[in-house]
Amino acid sequence: MRNEKEVIKLIENNLDPLEINKKRKQNLSVSFTPDKTIQSLSFLKSNSYKHLSTISCVDWIDDNEFELVYHLFSYEDYINISVKTRIDRDKATFVTLKEIWPVAEFYERDIHDFFGVEFEGNDNLEELILENWNEIPPMRKDFDTREFVNEEYEWRDYNGQKHTD
Amino acid sequence: MKDKFKRGKWKEFLDWAQNRSLSMLHYCTGCGAIELPPTMTSRYDMSRFGIGPAATPRQADLLLVTGYLSTKTLRRLIYTYEQMQEPKFVVGFGSCTINGGMYWDSYNTIKQLDKYLPVEMYIAGCMPRPEAILDGLLKLKDKIETGEAKGYEEYKENIEFYHKNQEEALGEVQRTQ
Amino acid sequence: MIEMLMTAIKFLLITIFSSALGLLFMGIARKVIARIQKRYGPPFYQPYLDVIKLFGKNAITHGFIFDFGSIMALGGVIATLFFIPLGGWYLYSMSGTVILVIYLLAIASLGMAMGTVGSGNPQASLGISRALTQMLGYELPFLVILFGLIYKYQTSSIVGLMEAQAGGFMNWNLFTYPIATIIAFIVLLGMMGKKPFDAMIAPSEIGSGPVVESGGKYLGMMMLQKSITIIIELALFVNLFLGGAENILIFILKMLIVWITATMIGSLYPRFRIEDGVLFYWKWPLMVAIVQVLFIIF
Numbered sequence: 001m002r003n004e005k006e007v008i009k010l011i012e013n014n015l016d017p018l019e020i021n022k023k024r025k026q027n028l029s030v031s032f033t034p035d036k037t038i039q040s041l042s043f044l045k046s047n048s049y050k051h052l053s054t055i056s057c058v059d060w061i062d063d064n065e066f067e068l069v070y071h072l073f074s075y076e077d078y079i080n081i082s083v084k085t086r087i088d089r090d091k092a093t094f095v096t097l098k099e100i101w102p103v104a105e106f107y108e109r110d111i112h113d114f115f116g117v118e119f120e121g122n123d124n125l126e127e128l129i130l131e132n133w134n135e136i137p138p139m140r141k142d143f144d145t146r147e148f149v150n151e152e153y154e155w156r157d158y159n160g161q162k163h164t165d
Numbered sequence: 166m167k168d169k170f171k172r173g174k175w176k177e178f179l180d181w182a183q184n185r186s187l188s189m190l191h192y193c194t195g196c197g198a199i200e201l202p203p204t205m206t207s208r209y210d211m212s213r214f215g216i217g218p219a220a221t222p223r224q225a226d227l228l229l230v231t232g233y234l235s236t237k238t239l240r241r242l243i244y245t246y247e248q249m250q251e252p253k254f255v256v257g258f259g260s261c262t263i264n265g266g267m268y269w270d271s272y273n274t275i276k277q278l279d280k281y282l283p284v285e286m287y288i289a290g291c292m293p294r295p296e297a298i299l300d301g302l303l304k305l306k307d308k309i310e311t312g313e314a315k316g317y318e319e320y321k322e323n324i325e326f327y328h329k330n331q332e333e334a335l336g337e338v339q340r341t342q
Numbered sequence: 343m344i345e346m347l348m349t350a351i352k353f354l355l356i357t358i359f360s361s362a363l364g365l366l367f368m369g370i371a372r373k374v375i376a377r378i379q380k381r382y383g384p385p386f387y388q389p390y391l392d393v394i395k396l397f398g399k400n401a402i403t404h405g406f407i408f409d410f411g412s413i414m415a416l417g418g419v420i421a422t423l424f425f426i427p428l429g430g431w432y433l434y435s436m437s438g439t440v441i442l443v444i445y446l447l448a449i450a451s452l453g454m455a456m457g458t459v460g461s462g463n464p465q466a467s468l469g470i471s472r473a474l475t476q477m478l479g480y481e482l483p484f485l486v487i488l489f490g491l492i493y494k495y496q497t498s499s500i501v502g503l504m505e506a507q508a509g510g511f512m513n514w515n516l517f518t519y520p521i522a523t524i525i526a527f528i529v530l531l532g533m534m535g536k537k538p539f540d541a542m543i544a545p546s547e548i549g550s551g552p553v554v555e556s557g558g559k560y561l562g563m564m565m566l567q568k569s570i571t572i573i574i575e576l577a578l579f580v581n582l583f584l585g586g587a588e589n590i591l592i593f594i595l596k597m598l599i600v601w602i603t604a605t606m607i608g609s610l611y612p613r614f615r616i617e618d619g620v621l622f623y624w625k626w627p628l629m630v631a632i633v634q635v636l637f638i639i640f
Binding site: 129130131132138143145146148149153154155156 | 236237240263264269270271272273275276277279280335336
C-alpha cells in the first residue's frame, strides 16, 4: 500500500517523465514523450497498476496537437494515474496498446471514430457509435455542429414562423 | 375500393373494441422512458383504462416513442414499426420528437419524427408527468373511437414520401415486403 | 340421427360455455391481483374485449405448419372437454378417463410446439422446451397420487371417483386425505403456469415464450385455448378432491374458490428457474406422495 509520494518517487527513479503533478488526493498525472509511453505503461502494469479505466483524447487546436490520456488504477494503492502524451495533429498516428491490455482495442476504435487518430497494429478500426458518417470526425474543434445541422435537417414550420439561428 | 367517407357498421364495432383494449410497446429510446413505470404502477394506474403492456412488436398496437432518436436507433425503429400488425398507432412523447428538444443542435439526432413515421399524437413536456401521459392517451382513445386515427393508411398511401426521407437520413434501409 | 344431433348441440354448448367462463375467470384474476397491489384494475369483462379486438386485426402467417400448430392446440383442448364432467353434464364416461385426460392435455403443448417450429424464432423454441420440461416435472407426483386414489376406490373414471365422495362433505378427499390434496394443489399451480412456476411464459426474459410470433388472430386463438385449459384443470381438481357437484352453480362456486386461492398464492412469489422448478417437484412432493400412497395401500 503505497503513498502518493512513494509512487512519485518510484516513477522518477525508474522512468523519464516530463512532468509529474499531484492533482488532488489519490490522483496523479504524469506526462511522457510519445516514444517512451508504451514502456512506461507496461512498467506501471507490472507494478500493480493493472486496471485501464479508459483512454481519452483532447484536441489542442492552437498548439496543433492531440493529447492522448490513459487512466490507470491500482487495487493495492487505490491511486488513479493519468498518463499523457502529445502527438501531432496533421499526421495523427500512434502505436496500439492491444498487446498489453486487450480491451484497449475498443477505446481506440472509439477515438478513431470521433477524432480521426490512426493506431498502427490495430486492424479492427470500424465505426463503433456513428453510423453512415461522411464528414470530418465530429469531435474536432473545427467541426461546426450548428452549421451542419442547419444544412442537413429541416426545421418545423410553425404557421409561417421559421426557426431562428 | 373502400368508401373513405363513411365507416361501415363492422368497422365501427371493431373500433369500439379496439379503443378499450390497447396493448402498448414502449420503445424506450431516450430519457423519457423513466416516466412510464410510475404511470403503470399503483398510483396512476393505467390498466384501468384497458391499456396494458405487450412483449413483442407482433402483439402490440401502440408504439410509444419516448425521447430523442439517433440515426442508429431510427433504423431499428422503422424495422419495428413495419413488423407490427394493422391497425397500429404511433405516439410521440416529449419535445425531442416534436422539434429536436434539448438536442436541437446535435449532429446525430433527428429533428422531426413526422417525416419518417406517421404520428397520431404528440405529448408535450420534458418529460411529461404521468397525469399528462394519461390525458394524451385518453384523447387518443377518443380519436380511435370516432375513426380519425388513420395513420397506418396514410403510411401506405404516401409511402414514397416516407421512404425518401428515411433514405436521406439513414442511407440504405432493408425492405422485406 | 336425432341422438347425434343432440350430442353435437350439447357439445357446442359445453364448448361455448366453458370458453366464456374461462375468460371471465381470467378477468377476475386480473382484478384480484390489482386489488392486492392496492390499485383499481381493469373491469371484469376486459378479456372479452381483448379477444374481440384480436380477431379484428390482420395477421402474418409463417407457412402451413404455423397455422396447423395453432389449430391443433385449440382442437386438442376442445377434444378433452368430452370427458370432464362439469357438475352433472358430461358427454362420455367410461373407465380410464382420468388417465386419458392427462394424456390429452399434452396434445395442446405439442400443438404449440409445432407452431413454434413453423415460426422460426429461437425465443419461441426456448419457451416451449421449458413448458415441456416442466410437464415432465409435475406429472410424477400427480400420477403417484392418482394411482393411490384409483387403488382405494377401485374405479378409474372421473364420474366414479366423483360419486365415491358422495354423502356429506366430510367424505371429500380434502378431509380424508389432506396431504394428497395439498400436493395436488401444488401440481395445479404448475399446470396452470402461475408463479413460482411460470418460466415458460416469462414476459420479460424471452418475449412471451411460445406466442412471441403470433399476432392478431393467432393470439386470439391462443387466448381461447388458455381459457379452456383453465376450466379443464380446475374441473379436474374439483372433481377429484372436492367432491364434484350435481348442480352447476355449486360447481362454479367451488371452482371460483380454488381459482382465487391459486391466484392469491401465485401473486406473491418470484419465478423459479426451470431446473429448480423440475427438481423441486421431484424432491419433497414426490417423497411425501409416495409415503401417502404407501399409507393408503397398506
